[in-house]
Amino acid sequence: MVLPNGGRDRQASATGVLLAELVAALGGELRGADVRRVWRLAPLVEADPDSLSFVAHPRYLAQLQASRAGVVIVAPTLADAALQRPDPPPGGWAAWVVADPYATFAALTRWWRAHVQPRPAPVGVHPTAWVAPGARVHPTARLGPFAVVEDGAVVEEGAELGAHVVVQVRAHVGAGTRLGPHVVLGYDCRIGARGLVHGGTVIGADGFGFAPVPLPDGEGKRWEKIEQLGAVRIGDDVEIGANCCIDRGALGDTVLEDGVKLDNLIQIGHNVHVGRHTAMAGCVGIAGSARIGAFCTLGGGAIVLGHLELADHVHISAASVVMRSILQPGHYSGIFPIDDNRAWEKNAATLRQLHALRERLKALERRTTP
Template sequence: MSVALRELHAAFGGVLHGAMDRAVARLAPLAAAGEDALSFVAHPRYRTALAASRAGVVIAPPALVADVLGRADPPPGGWACWECPDPYLTFARLTQWWREHVQPRPRRAGVHPTAWVDSSAQVHPSASIGPHAVIEAQAVVEAQVDIGPHAVVEARARVGAGTRLGPGVVIGYDCVIGARGIVHGGTIIGADGFGFAPAPLPDGTGREWIKIEQLGAVRIGDDVEIGANCCIDRGALGDTVLEDGVKLDNLIQIGHNVHVGRHTAMAGCVGIAGSARIGAFCTLGGGAIVLGHLELADHVHISAASVVMRSILQPGQYSGIFPIDDNRAWEKNAATLRQLHALRERLKALERRTT
């Protein structure tokens, strides 16, 4: 199926230049795009890739319109440029339109014959319950929900309207996810948090661990996307909370009683320890770690593989990687490192005096 460029432009606005009557058969990256494809370029540093691209239509900022139209060896009718102030954002919205209008996901309302739904559960007639899925007692599945194969919605849990659960997803008992969410396969929401109290063994040889029952739940807002194989633990007494618009990549661990503010995004393999509080509009790079009971203010950005060991109360970009060592030596080195800049300035001052 192909779509007229003018139809796409009518949906999203912007300014068309060049071969405005082109049709678009697919969306593609610059390097792989052919003359039937639409791609985008957002920054002048990609001029070389743009010059080599065969994309028939390119979404570009005003500064790159001439580069798009001036590429060598144009096809019959020439190149087309779709000028937008934010090409990346326009392309993102275009992918959503394309999914809905050109490549919709197959969907069938109803309960698959192999699924099991408790008689006390509330499942909206427009919801889709996939093969071997389980909906337990008093669970609520709202309108237009898609529940994938082998997914489980445990007792008294609620899945908001239009939310999709991938294969093998578990929504634990009493947990809630809001509307229009996406949870990719293998993710567990509402597993027990890691809470144990040490107790001496009767023979005095050591200690054992006594489980602290996790009595809270998980509350997830609207428009949240959670990647594959993530674990979001229920709270020990209160709830673990992810506010509206949070985006999590794959393989992320959210500990018990963590609170994540709205529209915060985390890349793969991030770990947030229990009772940490992450503000709104934050980003955490891949593999970053936030230790327990710490707080990050709104608009804090943590670089990949950094370890946050203290609360950060001012917005900004923060980075920090420090080699593992014997703890006593590590503490001394860390304390010295914090004085490194001051020591450098003192050394430079001494050098100036002696020269």
């Protein structure tokens, strides 16, 4: 079914929320129409006078001036523009003025979800769920249809397991953490408190470890499995997108520290260590034993080769391939076409000398120009 108004009714309040209540809850200064109700949150271009939107950067000034949003969260520098838009509705426009509009909007979405659009959750343990006799499930935890908690596993207070979730032997789910449908938390793996793992993700599959062994006929080699004996340790306040794969360590553990955020379809190889509050966009791949520092960002489709290290505060552009360790903070990019390996190595060596060759060419031109 297609909802009217572009689907806005999915997140609309039935009675509206007093703008003053929102400002009192989240902070900031209210200017303009201070007696107003907000029925929905909406982007600038789709908003109407019953909607609340936000502007995070001055480059969106033109969109702000054309927007019909009744209330706009803005920085002080844009407050006047928000209030002086043409054709105001009855009572005029309203500006919610804060130092960081994006952060305030993020907090508002969480407030809205909790107070206006609470997400229904299963109550208690569904009749089709199975809990092993040796497992410990807190009385306030919620288990959806066909969820499985195996022997020795622990599910803490307020945790939620969606339909068909499997928490394997001795795994541990922290307080308030939500595992979406069909998530697998492998044996001996742990996730901390207040986490969110979206559907289809597997935490604790075997890492990609195989030893090449020559075949008797000498024609080639076969791959002999190396058992993966480590686990995965995930900190608090971590969010993991849909259909991600986080492999267990070969001997030690794969680690995601507190506050890490992963988008969908991300591969984290065995024994990778990801520092706190690092974020990765969709389809990133981190090969085994790489170490990613704290407060890093990796754009969509970026690749980090195995055993490399990224320092804290390193930012990698989308689709870049990290082929060497980066030990200084900064923003790095690199895309190079695939080629025969020998030719690629020669071209890469030439590319490194390109700036010096350019300077030599300019100097030669200056000497030869009449």
